[in-house]
Amino acid sequence: MDDVILVGGGIMSATLGTLLHRLEPTWSIRVLERLPRVAAEASDGWNNAGTGHAGLCETNYTTMRSDGSVDIARAVGVAQQFATTRRFWSTLPTSDFLRPVPHMTFVRGADNVAFLRARHRALSAHPLFEAMEYTEDPAVLQRWAPLVGEGRTGSWAATRDATGTDVDFGAATRHMFDAMARTGASVETGREVRGLSQARDGSWRLEVRGGRPVEHARFVFLGAGGWALKLLRQAGIPEARGYGLLPISGQFLRCDRHEVVDRHDAKVYGTPPVGAPPMSVPHLDTRIVGGQRSILFGPYAGTNPRFMKHGSLLDLPRSIRRDNIGSLLTMARNNTPLIALLLSELTATRATKTAALRQFVPHAASADWAIVGAGQRAQIVKAGELRFGTEVVASQDGTIASVLGASPGASTAVPIMIEVLRRCFPGRELDQRVREMLSA
Numbered sequence: 001m002d003d004v005i006l007v008g009g010g011i012m013s014a015t016l017g018t019l020l021h022r023l024e025p026t027w028s029i030r031v032l033e034r035l036p037r038v039a040a041e042a043s044d045g046w047n048n049a050g051t052g053h054a055g056l057c058e059t060n061y062t063t064m065r066s067d068g069s070v071d072i073a074r075a076v077g078v079a080q081q082f083a084t085t086r087r088f089w090s091t092l093p094t095s096d097f098l099r100p101v102p103h104m105t106f107v108r109g110a111d112n113v114a115f116l117r118a119r120h121r122a123l124s125a126h127p128l129f130e131a132m133e134y135t136e137d138p139a140v141l142q143r144w145a146p147l148v149g150e151g152r153t154g155s156w157a158a159t160r161d162a163t164g165t166d167v168d169f170g171a172a173t174r175h176m177f178d179a180m181a182r183t184g185a186s187v188e189t190g191r192e193v194r195g196l197s198q199a200r201d202g203s204w205r206l207e208v209r210g211g212r213p214v215e216h217a218r219f220v221f222l223g224a225g226g227w228a229l230k231l232l233r234q235a236g237i238p239e240a241r242g243y244g245l246l247p248i249s250g251q252f253l254r255c256d257r258h259e260v261v262d263r264h265d266a267k268v269y270g271t272p273p274v275g276a277p278p279m280s281v282p283h284l285d286t287r288i289v290g291g292q293r294s295i296l297f298g299p300y301a302g303t304n305p306r307f308m309k310h311g312s313l314l315d316l317p318r319s320i321r322r323d324n325i326g327s328l329l330t331m332a333r334n335n336t337p338l339i340a341l342l343l344s345e346l347t348a349t350r351a352t353k354t355a356a357l358r359q360f361v362p363h364a365a366s367a368d369w370a371i372v373g374a375g376q377r378a379q380i381v382k383a384g385e386l387r388f389g390t391e392v393v394a395s396q397d398g399t400i401a402s403v404l405g406a407s408p409g410a411s412t413a414v415p416i417m418i419e420v421l422r423r424c425f426p427g428r429e430l431d432q433r434v435r436e437m438l439s440a
């Protein structure tokens with residue numbers, strides 16, 4: 001019997017495992033990952049955008065009120081959450097997965113320019129955003145982001161915050177698992193959990209494909225990404241009832257040509273197309289993955305029935321139950337522009353994708369950019385609503401917990417895991433001990 005089993009080898013399990021290993025060093029911890037390596041799904045460096053979400057560049061965290069002022073509460077919240085995650089990362093043996101890359105917002109058209117100006121005024125008055133600069137001057141844009149500035153006409157505005165970051169979440173995940181394995185945890189790949197049942201004493205029995213067929217644990221964390229809901233259902237906890245998932249796939253355009261890559265050092269976020277979800281906001285990103293610099297543009301969001309890149313075409317149909325079908329149908333009815341947009345992206349041609357890129361990089365040469373597949377997102381659908389956040393689902397007795405949803409995701413892994421600890425170990429005050437550890 002293990003004290004802890006973490007199902008899934010992504011950044012959520014790695015974060016929780018590292019925290020538990022430090023707080024309770026005598027506990028036995030086992031990680032079970034179905035693929036041949038850890039960090040091969042959403043947490044892989046190339047499967048996500050690597051943005052350290054801190055509210056600096058994403059317009060969806062700020063909204064304009066009817067009086068023309070801008071509500072910055074969500075941006076402040078995300079910035080504080082990312083600061084907590086960064087404090088934790090600074091305690092790891094290395095943080096070479098985190099690089100300074102300025103975060104910019106770039107908008108076009110008079111209404112968007114007015115919004116960005118008001119957003120900058122509101123944000124730069126807050127201590128967390130005081131480094132943010134604003135410009136409508138072509139010479140400044142040319143200095144901040146030459147690829148975006150060249151050949152630029154019409155009305156536009158931009159902000160820039162030099163405190164932004166690019167994160168190789170895959171490398172961070174591997175670092176954490178390597179360190180756990182060096183200090184006694186068992187990190188096992190090629191092992192897929194296929195069933196869970198709870199014993200009378202509250203512990204869990206896990207059926208596993210690959211290696212030993214059965215494992216037991218006192219506490220189980222389902223860090224299984226898009227497959228977490230499936231496992232929660234197998235565990236049969238009532239807290240999972242009513243949840244459904246909407247799968248959203250994505251593609252990026254990637255440029256590795258160093259003459260182009262060397263001229264860009266920023267993550268430049270735009271505004272989403274009408275009716276589009278926040279995660280389809282186009283952005284032009286400097287990426288540093290495995291030490292190599294590239295530029296990514298996208299994502300082009302689409303849809304397919306898989307909940308993970310290495311998932312199954314039956315993921316969506318099999319997830320539909322009596323307790324979530326009404327909610328899924330209501331969500332589909334209330335979000336027809338979004339569903340239409342996701343389906344239309346599936347048929348978007350290379351020329352359409354290049355046209356979207358040229359709105360950011362007017363002189364982009366199509367031959368410099370290759371289409372690459374991004375990770376799969378499984379967005380939460382609950383009570384007929386599509387939710388864009390990340391939610392913790394935990395059993396009443398605190399013996400099993402999971403995380404659903406994908407945004408802001410990896411950047412907020414530490415606050416999310418503090419919430420898991422608060423809900424599952426109330427008597428031991430582990431969440432409080434993490435807060436103290438990070439404030440010391």
Ligand SMILES: Cc1cc2nc3c(=O)[nH]c(=O)nc-3n(C[C@H](O)[C@H](O)[C@H](O)COP(=O)(O)OP(=O)(O)OC[C@H]3O[C@@H](n4cnc5c(N)ncnc54)[C@H](O)[C@@H]3O)c2cc1C
Pocket residue numbers: 007008009010011012013032033034035038039040041042043044047048049050051052053169191192193194223224225226227228231250299374375376377403405406407408409410411412
């Ligand atoms: C296109 C895209 C862009 C994104 N951009 C950003 C960004 O810029 N910034 C940011 O902060 N976040 C971003 N995210 C979100 C972020 O990637 C995720 O929140 C995060 O990686 C989720 O980590 P995880 O550990 O929950 O899941 P994953 O990394 O998906 O790991 C889950 C693991 O569980 C394994 N597994 C599943 N089922 C089983 C089973 N039954 N038995 C054993 N193992 C199993 C899987 O193989 C996988 O390895 C993005 C996501 C996507 C898809």
